[in-house]
Amino acid sequence: MALNPDGDRRSPLDYAVKVEGLTKFYGPLRVLRGLNLELKRGEFLVIFGANGSGKSTLTRILSTLSRPSSGRVFVEGLDLEKQAQQIRQRIGVLLHNSLLYNELSVYENLKFYGRMFHVPDLQERIKETVAQVGMESRLRQRVGTLSHGMQKRVSIARALLHDPGLLLFDEPETGLDFDALRALMGIIREPSGRKRSAIITTHNIEQGFEWASHIAILDKGQIQFMKDKKEIDASSFLNTYQSVVC
Numbered sequence: 001m002a003l004n005p006d007g008d009r010r011s012p013l014d015y016a017v018k019v020e021g022l023t024k025f026y027g028p029l030r031v032l033r034g035l036n037l038e039l040k041r042g043e044f045l046v047i048f049g050a051n052g053s054g055k056s057t058l059t060r061i062l063s064t065l066s067r068p069s070s071g072r073v074f075v076e077g078l079d080l081e082k083q084a085q086q087i088r089q090r091i092g093v094l095l096h097n098s099l100l101y102n103e104l105s106v107y108e109n110l111k112f113y114g115r116m117f118h119v120p121d122l123q124e125r126i127k128e129t130v131a132q133v134g135m136e137s138r139l140r141q142r143v144g145t146l147s148h149g150m151q152k153r154v155s156i157a158r159a160l161l162h163d164p165g166l167l168l169f170d171e172p173e174t175g176l177d178f179d180a181l182r183a184l185m186g187i188i189r190e191p192s193g194r195k196r197s198a199i200i201t202t203h204n205i206e207q208g209f210e211w212a213s214h215i216a217i218l219d220k221g222q223i224q225f226m227k228d229k230k231e232i233d234a235s236s237f238l239n240t241y242q243s244v245v246c
Contacts (some may be wrong), residue, residue, distance in 0.1 A: 012074035016041045016166050016197035017062065022071035024057050024221075031057045033221035034071070039214075041076075041165075042195040046202060046212035047223075048245040054221045055201040056096070059170040062199065063093045076165055089117060092159035094169040098151050099158065102144030106135060106154050109143055110161060117162035129157040132187050134180075148175045156184060167198040173207055185211055205245060209234050217241055 012018045019037040023030065031054045039045050049055045060066040061073065064084040073080035075087045093099070100109050107126065114122040130136055133153040143151060152175040159167065173181055201218075202208045208215070215232055217225040225241070238245075 011077070012079075013077035014041075015039060015074065016043070016076055017199065018074040019062075020072045022058075022061065022073060023069045024054070024061065024066070025069045031221055032061075032068070032071075035218075035222050037216075037223055037226075039197055039199060041197055042213075044198045044200065044211060044213045045216055045226075046200045046208040046214070047216045047218050048202065048205065048208060048241070049218035050203075050245065053218045055218055056170050058218065059093075059095065059168050059199070059201060063091060063095070063168050064088055065093075065095075089162070090165050092162070092164035092167045094155055094159045094167070094172050096170060096174070098143075098155045100143045100151060100154060103142065105140050105142050106130065106146075106157075107139045109154065110157060113158050114161055119162050125161060126157075129161050132160070132183075133157045134183070149177065149180070152176055153180065156187070160187065165196055167196065167200075169198065169200045171202055172200060173202060173204055181207065203245065205234065205238055205242075217245065 015038055017037060017039040019035060022032050022035040024032040035054070035058065047055055047058070057066065061068050061080075062075065064080065064087055076090050078087050078090070080087060101112070104112070110126045110129070111122065114126060119125050130139055133156050135150065135153050135157065138146065138150065143154060146154070172184060176184065200208070200211055209229065212229050215225075215227055215229050215237070216223050
């Protein structure tokens, strides 16, 4: 995976995600500073970074929930500025906000999102995804009465319901126990009709290395490091970059 290499003439269609010169301001505060990023189809990129490095902002922009101040973003060849609606059909998003409706049941939430994404055989798909996250017995329970960890499981089902080609997970380990985390990675790596890709942000180096095919560090609003995981020794990585990751 090359980071904005000189002479690269490949089309955005060749990538799951291609970001060029991405900048984001919140008032006078510049959170992202000309960020460049390329993710090929089928790659799982884990991005490490300290609080305030821009991880959540990047995820929200890629998720079409926040607009960049400048720069270009392509998701599966689609231009974020012009084709945000089409992009939403192709991504599965897991954020700190569950994006669930507390007053609705687990089933009602998934039915709502399934209809929005035009999921075929919706009843069967809801049963399948709920079983994958171990929430069959809570299907009729109102989301607002669930624990944070249980709500996180429902959010995972919501993100996977329409079998997206790209997953965007912001610190998915929050609120999940060890067994749930291992189950999560098994679920999202299951074969589907297309080659699935993912961008996952986390503080957890051990967990991140288990998930990733590629590793990156986001610091001061820019990608400062990016490599294939096979080229990295986890212990050396931690000793070198701990101060900017944690």
